[in-house]
């Protein structure tokens with residue numbers, strides 16, 4: 001089994017991802033796709049007059065402030081636009097893909113973090129009423145049913161809280177949990193960069209390999225959302241996933257290239 005997470009940033013070549021996934025799938029490779037949609041969500045939120053807002057947490061990580069309206073826009077884009085675009089591309093390639101969010105069949109389950117700590121002007125504040133949380137469990141039953149019947153699952157946030165509420169969740173972490181649940185041989189995190197760059201945004205400074213036990217040395221170079229990817233990678237490898245590759249989703253065969261070791265390999 002391989003788990004492929006396609007990012008949601010500018011420049012991702014979805015056609016190439018779908019073509020490559022279809023080729024591997026038809027050759028017998030078991031595969032689950034997970035995707036993001038952040039840049040498209042920002043664009044549509046702006047257009048709808050509800051511009052995105054981000055919170056910076058005390059540890060330095062950032063996340064999208066998700067009130068009810070943001071959650072609805074998030075669902076429109078992730079579960080609607082992006083998910084159906086990928087399902088359609090796979091169907092055109094002759095693969096029977098099925099799009100699901102973490103809500104459907106409770107595939108991604110976690111705890112809602114109603115009160116979120118954030119930093120503003122150097123002070124720690126608390127934002128309440130957020131629809132966010134992190135995936136703590138992956139329910140594999142529905143996915144196994146689909147895979148055994150020959151369907152390729154295409155998964156997207158949101159996740160579902162234990163109380164049954166939709167929660168905005170980080171797609172990289174969800175993909176890492178999924179890969180761990182299936183003891184995947186590889187987790188590929190494809191984005192709009194060649195991998196982890198020692199000297200971002202200089203693409204010639206690609207770090208080719210990181211031993212999982214030395215990841216802390218590399219955390220310093222990862223900025224913003226890249227930090228979450230690196231943390232997710234370590235968790236996955238420690239959880240029994242064979243290897244994690246940060247690969248480039250702007251290239252012609254993004255999945256095969258990452259499987260062949262192009263990008264940053266964590267093992």
Ligand code: ADP
Nearest residue numbers: 007008009191193196197200221222223225226
């Ligand atoms: P996606 O939504 O495609 O998963 P993210 O925006 O979450 O992508 O993360 C990828 C982004 O991380 C890159 O587009 C880049 O701007 C940023 N980034 C920060 N630090 C680094 C780094 N050291 N190497 C590579 N990318 C980095």
